[in-house]
Structures are given as structure tokens and as C-alpha cells.
Amino acid sequence: MISFNSVSYSFSKEIGVKDVSFEINHDEFAFLIGPTGSGKTTIMRLIYLDLIPDEGFVTVCGISSNKIKKRKIPMVRRKIGMVFQDYNLLSDRNIFENVALPLHMTGVRRDEVRERVMRMLNELDLEEKEKKKPFELSGGEQQRVCIARALVKEPEVILADEPTGNLDPIAAHDLVKLLEDVNIEGTAVFMVSHNYNLIKNRGHRILEIQMGEIQNQ
Amino acid sequence: MIDKISFLFIEGFRNLWRHKLTASTSIFSVFLTLFLIGILIIVGQNSHYPIEYFRSKYKIEVFFNNNTLDGQEKIIIEEIRGFPEVRSVTLITKKDAVRIFRDQFGEDVVKMLGYNPLPGSAVVNINKGGFEKVNLDPLIKKIQALNGVDVVRYQGRLISRLENFYQMMINLLKISSGVILLISIVVISNTIKLTIYTRRELIKTLQLLGATKLFIKVPFILEGIFQSIIGASLAFFAILGLIKASNYYLTQLISLRIQGDLYFGIGLFIISSFIGFIGSYRAVSKFL
Numbered sequence: 001m002i003s004f005n006s007v008s009y010s011f012s013k014e015i016g017v018k019d020v021s022f023e024i025n026h027d028e029f030a031f032l033i034g035p036t037g038s039g040k041t042t043i044m045r046l047i048y049l050d051l052i053p054d055e056g057f058v059t060v061c062g063i064s065s066n067k068i069k070k071r072k073i074p075m076v077r078r079k080i081g082m083v084f085q086d087y088n089l090l091s092d093r094n095i096f097e098n099v100a101l102p103l104h105m106t107g108v109r110r111d112e113v114r115e116r117v118m119r120m121l122n123e124l125d126l127e128e129k130e131k132k133k134p135f136e137l138s139g140g141e142q143q144r145v146c147i148a149r150a151l152v153k154e155p156e157v158i159l160a161d162e163p164t165g166n167l168d169p170i171a172a173h174d175l176v177k178l179l180e181d182v183n184i185e186g187t188a189v190f191m192v193s194h195n196y197n198l199i200k201n202r203g204h205r206i207l208e209i210q211m212g213e214i215q216n217q
Numbered sequence: 218m219i220d221k222i223s224f225l226f227i228e229g230f231r232n233l234w235r236h237k238l239t240a241s242t243s244i245f246s247v248f249l250t251l252f253l254i255g256i257l258i259i260v261g262q263n264s265h266y267p268i269e270y271f272r273s274k275y276k277i278e279v280f281f282n283n284n285t286l287d288g289q290e291k292i293i294i295e296e297i298r299g300f301p302e303v304r305s306v307t308l309i310t311k312k313d314a315v316r317i318f319r320d321q322f323g324e325d326v327v328k329m330l331g332y333n334p335l336p337g338s339a340v341v342n343i344n345k346g347g348f349e350k351v352n353l354d355p356l357i358k359k360i361q362a363l364n365g366v367d368v369v370r371y372q373g374r375l376i377s378r379l380e381n382f383y384q385m386m387i388n389l390l391k392i393s394s395g396v397i398l399l400i401s402i403v404v405i406s407n408t409i410k411l412t413i414y415t416r417r418e419l420i421k422t423l424q425l426l427g428a429t430k431l432f433i434k435v436p437f438i439l440e441g442i443f444q445s446i447i448g449a450s451l452a453f454f455a456i457l458g459l460i461k462a463s464n465y466y467l468t469q470l471i472s473l474r475i476q477g478d479l480y481f482g483i484g485l486f487i488i489s490s491f492i493g494f495i496g497s498y499r500a501v502s503k504f505l
Contacts, residue, residue: 048425077427088422092235105428107221149426 001026001157001188002047006056009042016042017212019056024190026156029183031199032192034209040192043209044161047190048080049073061156078106081150081187083160083179087142089134095121095145096130102153120148124178140171147178151187158182160191164198172198225432229439233447239412240444246408247448247489248455250401255456255485257394263475264390268383269345277341277357277371283334285365290337293365297341302356307340314338336367350380398488405448405489406496409441413500420504434501441497442490449489453482 002024009016017039024030034040045051046058049065057066061079068076082088089098096117103113121127124144134142143163150158160179164172176191176198183189193199199206208215233240279297281290290308298306309317314335318326327333341360343351353376361369413420423433460477468474 050425071430074424074427074429077425080427082425088418088425090419090422092232092419101423102426104221104224105426105432107218109220110224153427 001028001061002190003059004043004046004056005059007046007053007058008055009046009051009053011042015039015212016051016054017046017209020209020212020214021056022207022214024157024188026188027183027186029180029189029204030191031204031206032190032209033194033196033199033206035194038209039212040194040209041161042212044159044192047159048077048082074105078102078153079156081147081153081155081158083143083146083150083158083163085162085165087134087146087166089142089145089149091134094131094133095126095137098134098145099149099152102149106153116152117148120152124148138171139166140168140174143167143171143175144178147175147182151182155187157188157190160189162192162194164193164195169198176202221432225435226439228436229443232436232440233443236412236416239415240440243405243408243412243444244448244451247405247445247493248451250397250404251449251452251485251489252455253397254394254401254488255452255481256459257390257397258481258484259456259460259475259477261390261394262478262481264387265345268379271379272343272345272351275343275351275353275372275376277343277353277360277369279339279341279360279366280368280370281337281339281365282367283336285337289365290339293363294339296363297339297360300356300359302343302351302353303341304344305342307342309338309340311335311337350384351376352380402492402495405445405492406499409444409493409496410500410503412440412444413437413497413504417504420501424505430505433505434498437501438494438497441493441500443493445489445493445496446486449485452489453485456481 004020004022007020008018014037020039020043032040032043042051046053046065047060049058049060049068052065057064059065060076063072063076090101093101099117099120100113103116108116118127118130121130124147126141126144126148129137129141129145134145137145143166146163147158158179163179164175167175172195179189179191180202191199279293281293285293290310294306294308297303311333314337315325315327315333318324318335326335343353343356353371353373357369357371357373360366420433457477460475464474
């Protein structure tokens with residue numbers, strides 16, 4: 001599903017990643033853990049092709065970073081469900097419109113959009129929030145909307161970049177549980193966190209990154 | 218595909234409502250600049266009326282030789298009438314001259330002198346000429362060259378000054394219109410750019426969700442065009458109102474009426490749509 005092959009990327013003023021190699025399988029749940037500035041977000045950006053490696057290559061959903069044309073990058077991103085720490089919900093649209101957005105991008109019919117979005121909101125207990133704006137929701141609810149938006153397009157993999165960073169411990173635990181349920185349904189999940197207590201003893205693989213290098217797989 | 222297109226179109230329109238404040242700022246700036254451009258267009262379109270009024274007062278007086286017969290005068294008149302610069306010619310025969318003299322001075326010159334010393338003459342009015350500069354010298358030379366013409370009198374210096382002043386005004390109008398149009402393009406496109414700049418995070422999120430460049434651009438471009446069209450509509454109706462009000466007061470003072478034709482309105486909408494398109498396209502492209 002995701003494969004890093006001797007990938008290096010450097011920023012002009014800070015460390016990126018150095019000679020990183022790992023693989024995430026199609027039904028796997030894996031965590032990436034490391035301190036602030038260790039290169040976790042760089043790994044994520046390399047996966048959704050926001051950054052292209054200086055050396056080596058990344059393969060995502062069968063598409064390699066060294067072969068892809070720039071205009072084809074959106075097609076790869078449509079196969080990935082993104083969950084962000086700060087939710088990245090569009091504040092000028094209501095919850096329904098936020099969740100429906102990825103479906104409109106792919107040209108799904110209007111009646112099907114309604115059906116799929118409502119089903120997703122029901123599954124995540126958000127059906128009553130349909131017409132609310134993101135700022136009217138709690139942090140946990142906003143993160144669930146973010147997950148609904150990621151799942152509605154039926155992605156092959158969920159990338160979660162510190163999704164629990166702004167949540168209280170109970171909401172954070174619920175969120176990881178939700179992602180585990182998603183994984184059980186067959187979607188690969190790759191989650192970045194710096195909260196070891198949250199992810200330990202869950203039976204999932206934990207990749208550790210320090211100063212841009214994978215220390216432990 | 219139809220669903221996608223209709224979604225993008227509706228998004229462009231909805232964004233106006235979602236971002237009422239920034240949209241209204243943008244619409245207001247479009248309105249102000251197009252109002253100014255519109256006023257200049259109207260002034261340009263109507264600038265020939267004052268000069269035509271003056272030109273209708275330009276008078277060339279042609280005096281015939283004293284021994285010219287009435288029949289010859291009519292032939293000369295027809296020749297003058299044939300010149301393309303001439304609008305009308307009025308013949309003043311020797312008899313008419315005596316009558317005019319009597320009306321003005323209360324004396325019968327024929328009784329006083331025993332003969333008629335006054336020559337026959339003609340008053341020539343020229344064509345109004347539109348925006349082009351009127352130069353009377355070639356016409357005067359042609360009239361003077363006619364057989365039987367003695368003297369030609371006209372307000373040469375005054376006409377030349379008026380025509381030069383009018384040409385200067387026209388050139389000034391053209392230059393200022395060009396400058397204002399350029400400034401307008403910059404102001405409007407920058408305002409639209411600013412409204413897009415405030416939503417750069419939205420563009421980034423859309424990119425991460427897998428939106429293509431076209432999917433991101435289209436609603437912004439449509440929004441820019443809608444803003445411009447609304448601004449242009451407001452400017453159009455404001456100028457129309459101004460023309461009506463001006464005509465209402467002008468007709469009470471002089472016989473001049475300000476005209477505003479359909480092309481002016483169409484021009485305003487084309488300019489605004491073009492500026493809206495360019496402004497939003499350039500702005501959104503900057504973040505992609």
C-alpha cells in the first residue's frame with residue numbers, strides 16, 4: 001500500500017528524512033511515533049506527494065513518486081483519506097458540505113452524494129450535526145467529521161497526522177478506537193502520534209523516527 | 218460530468234454569499250472604478266455635442282463682385298453647396314442687402330445715393346464634423362477661387378482656437394480613460410486577489426483532498442466574474458440614473474441632452490467580466 005525505498009528529503013534550514021525505508025500493507029494499522037521535528041510530518045507529506053523525494057522513491061497505492069506527473073497527483077490523493085491534527089474543515093461550509101466535498105471532486109451524482117454522506121454521518125453519530133458549521137462542534141466532533149470526510153470516498157488508506165493532538169484523553173482514545181474499526185473493515189491506517197501512552201499495547205506496529213531516520217520498525 | 222459542472226457553477230455563486238463581506242468590498246471597488254470609467258465613456262460619447270453647437274454657429278460670409286448678376290450668384294451658390302464641407306448656403310441678394318441695411322440703420326441707401334452700392338452675398342454654414350478637427354482653410358480657398366467671388370470673411374482665429382481646444386480635450390479624455398482603465402484593472406484584480414488570498418488555506422485543503430487545479434480554479438473564477446458583473450450592473454444603473462437626472466435639469470437650461478447607448482452598457486459588462494476573469498485567474502493561479 002505504502003512503500004518507502006531509501007527515501008531522503010532535506011529542507012534548506014531543517015532536517016527532513018534520511019534514507020528511510022519501510023512498508024505498510026493494505027490491511028495494516030501502523031503508528032509512526034517520534035518527537036517534535038523528528039520528520040513525522042515530512043513522512044506524511046512524502047506519502048501524499050506534497051513533497052517529492054530528493055533520493056529514493058515512495059510508492060502509494062501502486063503509483064511511484066519518481067514516475068508520476070504533477071497533474072496526476074490529485075488522482076493519488078483521492079485514494080488516500082487524510083485526517084489532520086487541526087481538522088482542516090472548511091469553516092464557510094456546513095458539516096454535510098464538508099463531508100460531501102471529496103465526492104463532488106470525483107463527479108459523483110447529486111443523489112448518490114446525499115446518500116453516501118448521510119450514511120457516513122450516521123455511522124459516526126453526526127447525523128444531527130449535518131447543518132452545523134465546524135466551529136459549532138467540539139474538537140472530538142470536528143475530528144469525527146474529518147474522518148467522515150476521509151472515509152466517504154472509500155479510500156485505500158487513511159493517513160492521520162497527529163489526529164489526537166487537540167483532543168482530551170477520552171476523545172483521543174475514542175478516535176483511535178474509531179480508526180481501528182475502520183481498519184477492521186479493510187482500510188489501511190497509518191497514524192502519526194507523539195503520545196506513546198495512547199498507542200502502546202494496541203497490538204499494532206509502531207515505527208519510531210528520530211532526527212529524520214527510522215530507528216525501530 | 219454534468220453534476221460536477223453544476224456543482225462548480227453553484228459553488229461560485231454560493232461563495233459570494235458565504236463571503237459576503239469580502240465579496241461586497243470587491244463589488245464596491247468594481248462599482249466605483251466602473252462608475253468612473255462609465256462616466257468617462259459617456260463624456261467621450263457626448264463630447265461632440267458642445268463643439269457641434271459651436272460649429273453650427275461658424276459662419277462664412279461670401280461677398281460677390283458688385284457687377285455680378287442675380288443669375289450668376291445662384292450658380293455660385295450651387296457650386297458652394299456642392300462642396301462636401303458645406304451644410305447649407307443662404308443667398309443674400311443685393312435687394313436683400315438694401316432691406317437689411319434699412320432694417321438696421323433706418324435709411325434707404327438707394328434713395329440716399331441713387332444707386333445700390335451693396336454687393337450680393339451668401340452665408341455658408343459648415344457640416345458639424347463629429348469628433349474630427351474642422352479646418353476651414355481649404356474650403357475658404359476653394360470659395361475664393363470661384364469666379365464672381367470678391368471677399369470671403371470668417372472668424373478664422375476663433376474657430377482655429379476652438380477646434381484646437383476641442384482636440385486637446387479629446388486627447389486628454391483618451392489618455393485619462395486609458396490610465397483610469399489600467400488603474401481599474403489593477404485595483405479590481407488586486408481586490409479579487411485579496412479575497413482569494415484570505416482563503417489560501419481553503420485552496421491548500423482542497424489540494425490535499427485531491428482536487429484538480431481546474432476544480433479549485435473554476436469556482437474562484439466564476440466568483441470573480443459574478444462580483445464584477447454585479448459591480449458593473451450597479452455602475453450601469455447608477456450612470457443611467459445620473460444621465461436621467463442630468464437630462465432633467467439640463468433640458469430646463471439648454472437644448473442639450475446627454476445620450477448613453479446600448480454599446481456603453483455592453484462595453485461595461487465586457488470590461489468587468491474580463492477584469493473579473495483575469496483578476497481571479499491570476500490570483501488563484503498564484504496559490505496552485
